[in-house]
Amino acid sequence: MPVVADAPTLKLVRTDPEEPIRRPAAAPRRRTRRVISVGGGKGGIGKSLISANLGIELARRGKRVVLVDADLGGANLHTTLGIDLPRRTLSDFIERKVQRIEDVVTPTGIEDLGLVSGALDHLDAANPKYAQKMRFLRHVQQMDVDYAILDLGAGTHANVLDFFLVSDHGVLVLVPEPTAVENAYRFVKAAFWRRMRNVASVYGYDPLLRSVMEGGTFKSPVELVATISERDPDAGRNLARHLALFRPRLIVNQARTPQDADIGAAVVTAWRKYFGLEMDFLGTISYDDDMWRAVRARRPLLMERPDVPAARSFAAIADSLLALDLTAKTGVGA
Ligand SMILES: Nc1ncnc2c1ncn2[C@@H]1O[C@H](COP(=O)(O)OP(=O)(O)OP(=O)(O)O)[C@@H](O)[C@H]1O
Numbered sequence: 432m433p434v435v436a437d438a439p440t441l442k443l444v445r446t447d448p449e450e451p452i453r454r455p456a457a458a459p460r461r462r463t464r465r466v467i468s469v470g471g472g473k474g475g476i477g478k479s480l481i482s483a484n485l486g487i488e489l490a491r492r493g494k495r496v497v498l499v500d501a502d503l504g505g506a507n508l509h510t511t512l513g514i515d516l517p518r519r520t521l522s523d524f525i526e527r528k529v530q531r532i533e534d535v536v537t538p539t540g541i542e543d544l545g546l547v548s549g550a551l552d553h554l555d556a557a558n559p560k561y562a563q564k565m566r567f568l569r570h571v572q573q574m575d576v577d578y579a580i581l582d583l584g585a586g587t588h589a590n591v592l593d594f595f596l597v598s599d600h601g602v603l604v605l606v607p608e609p610t611a612v613e614n615a616y617r618f619v620k621a622a623f624w625r626r627m628r629n630v631a632s633v634y635g636y637d638p639l640l641r642s643v644m645e646g647g648t649f650k651s652p653v654e655l656v657a658t659i660s661e662r663d664p665d666a667g668r669n670l671a672r673h674l675a676l677f678r679p680r681l682i683v684n685q686a687r688t689p690q691d692a693d694i695g696a697a698v699v700t701a702w703r704k705y706f707g708l709e710m711d712f713l714g715t716i717s718y719d720d721d722m723w724r725a726v727r728a729r730r731p732l733l734m735e736r737p738d739v740p741a742a743r744s745f746a747a748i749a750d751s752l753l754a755l756d757l758t759a760k761t762g763v764g765a
């Protein structure tokens with residue numbers, strides 16, 4: 432199965448089924464300290480607002496941050512930041528009108544915060560070819576910044592999952608409503624299985640994985656790996672190691688009641704119990720009228736109303752992220 436292994440961190444990105452396996456001769460030089468991607472399956476849950484405000488919070492702490500509007504086809508991060516669509520966008524980079532992704536970084540008016548604006552109405556950019564996608568991800572990882580934050584689109588399209596899987600911090604946004612919770616689980620499960628298949632491809636476990644999966648249904652990845660271990664203990668050990676590395680970060684947004692605030696811990700517990708995997712809870716953002724008012728005013732909340740509770744929760748979320756960086760806990764793509 433076609434896969435690129437991006438040594439030495441072994442970032443695995445699966446490609447279209449027709450694509451041949453390609454392994455770069457040498458690992459690209461990596462400069463971006465951390466890639467954060469913000470996803471969650473459902474539309475309208477606050478992914479873009481969280482990307483923008485988290486970016487502002489990190490920039491205020493002296494980190495060099497670039498926000499990347501990776502919502503291919505639905506780009507609007509520039510509006511969230513209150514700036515007009517820049518002259519140069521991701522389209523120019525994807526269509527090779529410029530050579531480096533840095534060439535499409537626009538200042539946001541906030542110190543240390545740049546923006547790569549999304550691709551608007553360009554078929555190529557909305558559905559990039561494999562090589563275009565890989566070039567984009569490689570350039571994101573090589574930007575000379577502390578944090579690149581990818582604002583992802585809704586859904587579980589392969590591109591969205593691959594952007595999520597390439598990050599150090601794959602942030603799952605969840606709002607406390609049954610449909611949104613369902614979508615969040617669907618999204619994170621799809622990302623997990625994509626990563627599992629990528630790992631299986633790289634190590635040549637495809638036939639083994641296929642035959643085990645055809646042989647029965649599995650309640651959890653842990654159960655699946657146990658069955659693989661019975662057939663091939665080395666493969667089982669290796670897959671278990673990669674499985675433990677998949678650790679999404681969770682943000683609960685639009686919490687309205689005290690019970691909503693408990694959902695984060697409950698989701699982490701359920702994920703562990705039913706899926707056998709870990710997840711790091713970053714924090715809760717309350718539902719706040721100031722949030723949508725800020726959107727209407729085309730001003731980020733952290734600039735418009737830095738003292739409201741929703742704005743202050745970004746400080747707590749940034750604290751949690753920075754703490755994870757210090758303890759070097761692996762993320763979804765490590
Ligand atoms: N904490 C909050 N309090 C109040 N309103 C919120 C909050 N978070 C998000 N919203 C509302 O949700 C709307 C959608 O937010 P946003 O555009 O960030 O979602 P999204 O997940 O990026 O959507 P899409 O998938 O369409 O890109 C905002 O315009 C705002 O009105």
Ligand SMILES: [Mg+2]
Nearest residue numbers: 478479502583
């Ligand atoms: Mg969005």
